[in-house]
Amino acid sequence: MxxxxxxxxxxxxxxxxxxxxxxxxxxxxxxxxxxxxxxxxxxxxxxxxxxxxxxxxxxxxxxxxxxxxxxxxxxxxxxxxxxxxxxxxxxxxxxxxxxxxxxxxxxxxxxxxxxxxxxxxxxxxxxxxxxxxxLPGLLSAAVDPARAALLRAGVEALSVRADREPARVREVARELAVSERQLRNLFAEGVGVSPKHYARIDRVRTVATRAGSARWAELAAATGYFDQAHMSSDFRSLMGVPPRSYAMGRLPALTPCQAGFRRAGEVPPQGLGGEGGKPTP
Incomplete structure (x- = not known):
């Protein structure tokens, strides 16, 4: 192997x-x-x-x-x-x-x-x-338990699960008793993207991992899309090709690895950042 x-x-x-x-x-x-x-x-x-x-x-x-x-x-x-x-x-x-x-x-x-x-x-x-x-001796940094629990509940509700469709951002904010603005700030700090963008990424990842295992319309419904066209549009935007092309191995051109930050301390302000950091592994 x-x-x-x-x-x-x-x-x-x-x-x-x-x-x-x-x-x-x-x-x-x-x-x-x-x-x-x-x-x-x-x-x-x-x-x-x-x-x-x-x-x-x-x-x-x-x-x-x-x-x-x-x-x-x-x-x-x-x-x-x-x-x-x-x-x-x-x-x-x-x-x-x-x-x-x-x-x-x-x-x-x-x-x-x-x-x-x-x-x-x-x-x-x-x-x-x-x-x-x-790691236990190093992971002693204080994490606000209430804030962490709130964020993780939001992540769970917005994620695709086998037994339910993901919730909408407005529904999650209401369920957690916070405003949508508070939820966005919580996600920006603790996840790195907005709740809406998190849900979008999670849906596309799910479609990519299940591509070819179910009919496209069924997959769109299971992942919380309005319809197959909505799913295809989201998928193409994040993956660079439509779902069917991805499933058949017709992928975009390969790109070289690129360095992310090159100098010590060169971290962009919160909310900023490019798209093409250094891939791993």
Whole structure:
């Protein structure tokens, strides 16, 4: 096997901060295009190349898909941060990393540098089991429990689930007893995109992962779209091709990896950020 991917269970002790884990190892370049789906999650990625060089990246939300040639001899572990934890753990709001990847030790603040230093000592191929030993002492940053619970309830309500359609932003605000403006501010700080944009990204990701498994009209209804045309329009906007083309492997042209932030402290103000940060792995 030239490519190995695992999604180990997040240890209980890490769940207040880490929503998901994924490890990837590429012994040889993948035969297929490496697709990065839109993703409204902030991640910390530990990556190691064939020569043993390690880097720890803070990767912000990505609002559009990108397509790349796979790389060989790379191992990485990806920590998907729980909503609302980017600020306390990394020292910057999620919106400041929108569309970007930056060396974690270049993010302003001591918290990110400590996390980068400890993670940089690990081998990504063996990091999964060791994270529960290494991280609890570093993840002591104070997270407002009430604010985090409110944000996570909003994320849950706006996400596609097998047993229901995602709620509308107005409905979520009413259910959580906050104004839509308050909900937008909460999402900008803790998720990095607006509630409406979060829902849009989540729907498109769901369509991409289920493409070919159901009729398009049924998939549109299950993911909360008004109709198939609405789904196709959203999908093309974020993925670069219509759903049918994506399912058949007719993808946009490949793009090279691009660096995100190049200088220490070069973090844009909250709410700003480009679209094409450094892809991972």
């Amino acid at each position: 030239t490519t190995a991917e695992q999604a180990p269970t997040v240890p209980e002790v890490l769940r207040p901060w880490i929503a998901g884990l994924r490890t990837l190892t590429f012994a040889e370049p993948p035969e297929e295009t490496f697709v990065q789906l839109p993703d409204a999650v902030t991640k910390v990625v530990l990556r190691m190349t064939a020569d043993g060089r390690r880097e720890v990246l803070a990767v912000g939300p990505r609002v559009r898909a990108s397509y790349h040639e796979g790389k060989a001899h790379i191992s990485c572990v990806e920590l998907r941060l729980a909503p609302g934890t980017a600020g306390p753990l990394l020292g910057v709001p999620a919106a400041a990393l929108l569309g970007r990847a930056v060396a974690l030790d270049e993010v302003p603040g001591a918290a990110g540098r400590r996390l980068a230093r400890e993670l940089g000592r690990l081998d990504p191929r063996e990091a999964g089991p060791r994270l529960a030993e290494v």
